[in-house]
Amino acid sequence: MTLRVSIFAAIAALILLAVVFELMRSRRLQERYALLWLLTGLVVFVLAVWRGLLGWASNTVGIAYPPSALFVLASFFVLMVLLHYSTVISRLSEQNTALAQRLALLEHELEQTRSRD
Amino acid sequence: MPEQLVARTAQGGEHGAVGLRKIAIVPALNEERSIAAVIAEIRAADPEFDVVVIDDGSTDRTAARAAEEGARVLTLPFNLGIGGAVQTGLQYAREHDFAIAVQVDADGQHDPTQLPQLLAPIVAGEADVVVGSRFLGERNYKAPFVRRVGIRVFAAIISAVVGQPLTDTSSSFRAYGRRAIAYFSRDYPHGFVESVEATVIASRCGLTLKEVPVVMRQRLMGQSSLTLPVSIYYSIKVLVAVFVGIFRRSAYELKEDS
Numbered sequence: 001m002t003l004r005v006s007i008f009a010a011i012a013a014l015i016l017l018a019v020v021f022e023l024m025r026s027r028r029l030q031e032r033y034a035l036l037w038l039l040t041g042l043v044v045f046v047l048a049v050w051r052g053l054l055g056w057a058s059n060t061v062g063i064a065y066p067p068s069a070l071f072v073l074a075s076f077f078v079l080m081v082l083l084h085y086s087t088v089i090s091r092l093s094e095q096n097t098a099l100a101q102r103l104a105l106l107e108h109e110l111e112q113t114r115s116r117d
Numbered sequence: 118m119p120e121q122l123v124a125r126t127a128q129g130g131e132h133g134a135v136g137l138r139k140i141a142i143v144p145a146l147n148e149e150r151s152i153a154a155v156i157a158e159i160r161a162a163d164p165e166f167d168v169v170v171i172d173d174g175s176t177d178r179t180a181a182r183a184a185e186e187g188a189r190v191l192t193l194p195f196n197l198g199i200g201g202a203v204q205t206g207l208q209y210a211r212e213h214d215f216a217i218a219v220q221v222d223a224d225g226q227h228d229p230t231q232l233p234q235l236l237a238p239i240v241a242g243e244a245d246v247v248v249g250s251r252f253l254g255e256r257n258y259k260a261p262f263v264r265r266v267g268i269r270v271f272a273a274i275i276s277a278v279v280g281q282p283l284t285d286t287s288s289s290f291r292a293y294g295r296r297a298i299a300y301f302s303r304d305y306p307h308g309f310v311e312s313v314e315a316t317v318i319a320s321r322c323g324l325t326l327k328e329v330p331v332v333m334r335q336r337l338m339g340q341s342s343l344t345l346p347v348s349i350y351y352s353i354k355v356l357v358a359v360f361v362g363i364f365r366r367s368a369y370e371l372k373e374d375s
Contacts, residue, residue, distance in 0.1 A: 024361045027368065030307065031358045038357065095195050102194045 005067045009048035017041040036084055040077040047073065137240065140167040140215040141232075142206030143188070144199055145223035149177040152223050156186040159221060162229035169209050170223070173202040179223075199289075200311035204302065207293065211302040219292040227290040231331050235292045244327035245297040246319045248283075249290035254330030263345075267352065271313055278359060279320035283328060286313045290331055297324050304368040306358065310351045314358050322367035 020037045023029035047054045047070055058069035141159045145152055156168050170183035174196030183190045191205055203220055210218040217239055221227045231249065238244040252272075260268075268287055275286040289312050293301065300322055306314035319326055 021361065024357075025364050027365070031354050031361070032307075035354060035357065098194045 005070075006048050006051055009067075009070055010045055013041045013045035013048060017045070033084075033088070036077070036081050040074070040081065043077065044070065044074055137165075137216045138167070138214065139163070139165055139217045139219070139236070140169055140206075140210050140213075141229075142169055142171065142203060142210065142218055142220050143183075143223050144171045144173055144202035144206065144220070145175060145179050145183070146173045146196065146202075147175045147177045147179060148223040149175070149179045149182050151225045152179050153182050153186045155221065155223055155225055155229070156183060156188045158229040159232070160187075162232050166219075166232075167215070169206055171202040171205050173197055173199070198307060198311075200305055200307045200315075203289075203311070204305040207298050207302040207305065210293075210298050215298065216295055217292060218298050220289055222289055226333050226335075228332065228334055231290075232292075234329050234331065235290065238327045238329065239292055239294040243325070245294045245324040246316075246326050247292040248285065248288050248316070248326065248328045249331030249333075250283075250285035250288055250328040251331065251333055252284040253328055267348070271352075271355070274356070275313060275316055275359065278317055278363060279326070281320065281326060283316065283326070285328065286316045288312065288331075288333075290333070300324060300367075300369060310355055313355045314362065317359050317362045318367075321362060321365070322369075 017038065020029065020034050020041065024031065024034050047057070051066070054066045054069060058064075058066040061069070063069045063072065143152070143155060143159075148155075152170065156170070159166050159168055168188040170180070170188045170190045172180040172183070172190055172192040174193055180190050180192050189209075191209060193202065193205065197205070206220070207218060217236060219232060219235060221229065227249070235247050235249055238247050252268075268285060271286050272284050276283045287310065291312070297319065300319075301315065304318065304322075305311070306318065316326065
């Protein structure tokens with residue numbers, strides 16, 4: 001893997017980490033949703049800087065060109081993040097339904113109470 | 118001596134304990150077997166306390182048992198986690214103009230007979246947030262070795278971050294004065310193991326912290342919900358949150374009149 005690829009990948013990972021940090025600092029991203037992104041950034045950064053480890057890893061799984069291994073790994077993490085979001089969206093939509101139902105019941109209760117007075 | 122832990126003095130303070138409205142916030146998730154006893158104990162310890170139970174999505178009879186015991190019950194439509202539940206209680210305290218709020222766990226770990234010690238610094242105007250520490254004074258806190266070490270490590274980190282020696286940052290046996298109620302009702306950490314983050318937030322936004330020694334009991338019922346992988350996950354999450362918190366400004370300005 002050329003030095004240029006390593007430097008580029010390391011910088012990209014650092015930018016990702018910086019953006020995630022700033023989003024957390026300005027309260028636009030909660031910690032629980034930031035952890036996977038931080039892990040992604042850290043793993044990509046470590047592998048970009050520690051070229052021996054990347055070489056060994058790509059060799060082990062049979063990828064001839066180490067930078068491809070880096071991309072495969074990065075896409076794997078993005079896939080994990082997406083899957084995580086799917087579960088989050090599912091939970092949110094369930095809670096949204098529960099809130100709407102609760103609200104309807106409360107409104108009804110309020111009307112009944114008002115008309116009784 | 119715990120008195121040495123006061124770093125700054127809270128402005129104002131509540132002079133004279135007579136007539137101060139006090140509320141106990143009891144977040145509860147499936148604690149039908151212990152909730153009634155906890156409410157009764159709070160009442161026995163100090164009859165002036167209002168008790169509000171935050172039912173955080175229980176599937177058992179927690180809410181019914183609490184209501185039978187005469188507590189106010191706020192039932193959340195789904196589980197928000199301990200942080201969201203406590204904040205609900207603090208919002209209730211703020212809307213109903215309580216001067217002091219204490220957080221008491223529903224599992225019976227916290228001994229309500231120690232409430233006077235917990236309230237004293239707030240009544241005296243010495244602190245906005247008082248934390249009952251298991252590691253000050255008489256020590257008979259029994260917990261697994263790993264848990265005790267974890268608590269110590271967090272205490273060391275948080276002490277460094279807030280610039281004040283603290284011995285127990287994860288204790289949830291806490292008392293809040295008016296300023297703390299006002300702030301935390303708007304900005305309180307979500308999820309689980311929120312007390313560590315809350316400590317940092319309190320110090321960052323200018324609330325005065327104080328620890329007093331408390332002795333905790335073995336839980337009346339049930340086991341700790343923390344398994345090792347879950348503990349590790351939350352430890353990392355809290356450390357990240359604390360680190361980011363250092364660079365964060367307060368979400369709201371504290372107003373003296375709030």
